[in-house]
Amino acid sequence: MYEVYVAAQFEAAHRLVGDFGPATRTHGHTYRMEVILRGERLSDEGVLYDVGELRSAVEDIAASLHYRDLNDVPVLAGVNTTAEAVADYCWERLAPPLRGRGLDALTVRVWESPQVYAAREDSLA
Amino acid sequence: MYEVYVAAQFEAAHRLVGDFGPATRTHGHTYRMEVILRGERLSDEGVLYDVGELRSAVEDIAASLHYRDLNDVPVLAGVNTTAEAVADYCWERLAPPLRGRGLDALTVRVWESPQVYAAREDSLA
Amino acid sequence: MYEVYVAAQFEAAHRLVGDFGPATRTHGHTYRMEVILRGERLSDEGVLYDVGELRSAVEDIAASLHYRDLNDVPVLAGVNTTAEAVADYCWERLAPPLRGRGLDALTVRVWESPQVYAAREDSLA
Numbered sequence: 001m002y003e004v005y006v007a008a009q010f011e012a013a014h015r016l017v018g019d020f021g022p023a024t025r026t027h028g029h030t031y032r033m034e035v036i037l038r039g040e041r042l043s044d045e046g047v048l049y050d051v052g053e054l055r056s057a058v059e060d061i062a063a064s065l066h067y068r069d070l071n072d073v074p075v076l077a078g079v080n081t082t083a084e085a086v087a088d089y090c091w092e093r094l095a096p097p098l099r100g101r102g103l104d105a106l107t108v109r110v111w112e113s114p115q116v117y118a119a120r121e122d123s124l125a
Numbered sequence: 126m127y128e129v130y131v132a133a134q135f136e137a138a139h140r141l142v143g144d145f146g147p148a149t150r151t152h153g154h155t156y157r158m159e160v161i162l163r164g165e166r167l168s169d170e171g172v173l174y175d176v177g178e179l180r181s182a183v184e185d186i187a188a189s190l191h192y193r194d195l196n197d198v199p200v201l202a203g204v205n206t207t208a209e210a211v212a213d214y215c216w217e218r219l220a221p222p223l224r225g226r227g228l229d230a231l232t233v234r235v236w237e238s239p240q241v242y243a244a245r246e247d248s249l250a
Numbered sequence: 251m252y253e254v255y256v257a258a259q260f261e262a263a264h265r266l267v268g269d270f271g272p273a274t275r276t277h278g279h280t281y282r283m284e285v286i287l288r289g290e291r292l293s294d295e296g297v298l299y300d301v302g303e304l305r306s307a308v309e310d311i312a313a314s315l316h317y318r319d320l321n322d323v324p325v326l327a328g329v330n331t332t333a334e335a336v337a338d339y340c341w342e343r344l345a346p347p348l349r350g351r352g353l354d355a356l357t358v359r360v361w362e363s364p365q366v367y368a369a370r371e372d373s374l375a
Contacts, residue, residue, distance in 0.1 A: 001370070002370055003359075004333075005367045006365060007364070008136065008365070020170075042335075042338075045270075045328065046266040046334055048368065050270070052271060081171075082171040109128075114132070114339070115131060117132075118128065118173065123312035207292075207296040209252055209292055210292075213292075234253075240256060240258070242253075242254070243297075243298065244254075245251070246252075246253070
């Protein structure tokens with residue numbers, strides 16, 4: 001099994017709704033997004049997936065969230081902006097063009113700090 | 126599948142027993158403990174598990190080992206203090222309150238340095 | 251399930267062949283190689299595998315690629331020097347002496363930078 005990984009970063013504000021103590025105040029993070037593709041076979045050129053192409057897709061999502069308050073971003077309307085929810089959103093946005101290309105799975109990890117992340121991993125089949 | 130991750134750090138001395146060369150001398154590490162929970166479903170509030178609660182449990186264990194000689198810590202008596210054994214101990218201490226809460230698996234990674242870790246991963250079911 | 255991990259580093263040049271834009275020019279990376287062993291059981295001494303021994307094997311491979319142009323390294327002749335291909339080469343070189351020692355799987359991750367890696371993971375059984 002092979003994997004390729006790319007990472008990108010964005011700075012955003014957010015606040016949680018619910019029983020989350022100080023995290024219910026508007027605050028922010030230097031978010032780090034890590035994206036991993038898994039699959040069984042390399043192309044004739046020796047890659048699982050073109051990392052340059054993947055990186056460009058990941059950078060586009062990071063740019064769309066950069067220097068924003070996640071609680072005001074229209075695509076996250078009605079969503080509690082937990083790291084899990086942000087990972088979910090990025091996963092759903094990345095997955096469609098990756099399907100049908102011989103890949104098995106996609107993981108998106110969203111780091112709020114070097115001490116905390118949430119991730120979503122699911123099949124692309 | 127979702128994951129949440131938290132990390133903590135502690136400074137401790139130890140020495141190995143057996144055929145481990147210089148590691149049989151008392152030495153020490155800036156240990157980094159990484160803890161990962163896995164599960165299939167988010168709560169209504171959009172979390173797999175409250176990261177604040179998890180972090181507090183992980184910090185408690187780190188604090189109990191901080192600035193100690195692991196070979197003198199009573200809960201590790203009779204244990205060869207390999208990174209595997211420390212991961213085992215932390216796993217067993219963290220797991221009980223996590224069972225029965227809809228989580229699938231718990232991983233504990235114990236880094237002795239940025240170049241070396243040992244981990245234990247097992248089901249919480 | 252247990253894991254042990256070691257990391258090493260090497261500085262090398264390379265260039266890709268194919269539709270990879272600027273990556274087809276000779277350039278270089280501070281490569282980081284991460285190696286992970288997985289298995290179910292610890293030895294009587296409390297280790298999955300002697301990390302010192304693993305580290306020595308990994309450092310040997312890193313040293314053999316250090317300060318080289320990967321496109322001129324004889325063992326990579328005819329190979330497009332993608333991170334996937336370098337991971338493949340390191341995997342095949344590390345695996346033989348690890349078989350038959352009660353280990354389940356070997357992963358080799360080859361980082362070209364802190365933003366990009368490729369990995370190969372396969373069974374040792």
